Amino acid sequence: MPPYAGPPAARPGDVAGVLRLLAYLILATALMVLDYRSGWLRAARTQAEVAVQPLWWLAGLPSKVGTGLREEAVTRTQLARDNERLRNALLVIAARNARMRTEAAENERLRGLLGSAQRGRLDVQLASILDIDLDPTRQRLLLDSGSNGGVRVGQAVIDAGGLMGQVIATTPTTSSVLLITDPDHAVPVAVARSGIRLVVYGSGRSDALHLADVPLSADVRAGDQLLTSGLGGRFPPGFAAGTVGTLRPDDSRAFLEADVTPAAQLDRGRDVLLLRGYKPVPAVDPAAVPPSPAAMPTPAQAAPATANAVAAPSPTTTSSEPRR
Amino acid sequence: MSRARNGWVLPVSLLLALLLGLVPLPGILQPLRPYWLALVLAYWLLEEPDNIGLGVSFALGVLADLAFGGLLGEQAMRLVVMAFILDRFRARMRFFPLSQQALVIGVLLLNDRVISAAIHVVMGAPQLPWMYWLAPLLGLLLWAPLHFALDTLRLRRRG
DSSP states (O other): OOOOOOOSSOOHHHHHHHHHHHHHHHHHHHHHHHHHHOSHHHHHHHHHHHHHHHHHHHHHHHHHHHHHHHHHHOOHHHHHHHHHHHHHHHHHHHHHHHHHHHHHHHHHHHHHHHTOOOOOOOOEEEEEBOOOOOOTTSOEEEESOOGGGTOOTTOEEEOSSSEEEEEEEEOSSOEEEEETTSTTOEEEEEETTTOOEEEEEEOSSTTOEEEEEEETTSOOOTTOEEEEOOTTSSSOTTOEEEEEEEEEEOTTSSEEEEEEEESSOSSSOSEEEEEOSOOOOOSOOGGGSOSOGGGSOOOSSOOOOOTTOOSOOOGGGOOOSOOO | OHHHHTTTHHHHHHHHHHHHHHSOOOTTTGGGOOOHHHHHHHHHHHHOTTTOOHHHHHHHHHHHHHHHTOOTTHHHHHHHHHHHHHHHHHHHHTTSOHHHHHHHHHHHHHHHHHHHHHHHHHHTOOOOOGGGGGHHHHHHHHHHHHHHHHHHHHHTTOO
């Protein structure tokens, strides 16, 4: 606050003003602390957010109108060109898909031979991003469909590139997504090449994730692809999470750390996919713990203990090999 | 009085300011987004102190926090502090020339950024990139046109 000596003699009105200021400051502080530290305000907040939904809708309108206008204004030749390009792309993808199907069938057969559980197929739901700018220090997205559209808290959100985040709150017509780049977010991942399991943290920037506490001996190299490992039960295994950048020793010199480029396009794009089939496992469920944890299927490489992969690994669904 | 006739200007301008804070901007311009809500609120605090005070500033801040998805109470605190300072300076500021007024508003917006940064430090939230510190400058430049536009709307049918 700029220094201000105040009027020469304090008048009663001034004192009352200062007291009111203090009261409001205390109220604001209380709100901040409650919002930051405790969970019960979150429910109230979700309720209150229903009230600001018209604002979001209004704010998203210009971009919606702009997109509509642009789509109206494209010429016929451009449409034809787009059409041709898309048809070619579709052909390529269909061909690739056909080959994938034979491989999937073979995979299924092998799985049957191994007697392992059958994995559900990918069931997704398309949702469009509400195009508004939220608080830049928080990595959140607002989606255009909510609990009325079948969106549930905990659903994983992906795009064509890979994992984007998870749904953290829903209102009847909108839902908010915590992106994997949020500093509060961590994803259990596995290195696609070596199977080593790690945890990737959000960095607070939309173009980078942070890989910390990599053991010096771990087989991780720059350029490695990271896939979700499915540990923790929140995200299904096998989705691309990012690419490892250069590794460097961290402050303690006992571990390595690296920046990771997210695989999903977090700051662009208009639509996302919500995974539907996958049932997120509750973080801790004592009933689901099997009698002997030693009976876990051990992956080819016993992963060196990732220092803080404490994201409640659920032994019931452990299988870290990539699906795609 | 004519004030009642143009009473719609106040709520509409505040709503518009709230919306302007949400409207998507291209990535490069995003850090430069002026704090519209503070600018418009400052205008009303100076011109119609009978209608707008600390309470309204606080409520507006909470609403903005909900709309922007930020920490609940952050903008409430920032706006209340600004409202308090403006309340103290109002008598002088109203007789400042517009350029000098703009300078004071710029300083207030800078102060607002400092408060926001302090809150983020205390709460352990990430800091904004340095580019965001340029936004008060834009707010300073926008003060005169904004003041002019709102004055025109508010006083249009007085004569």
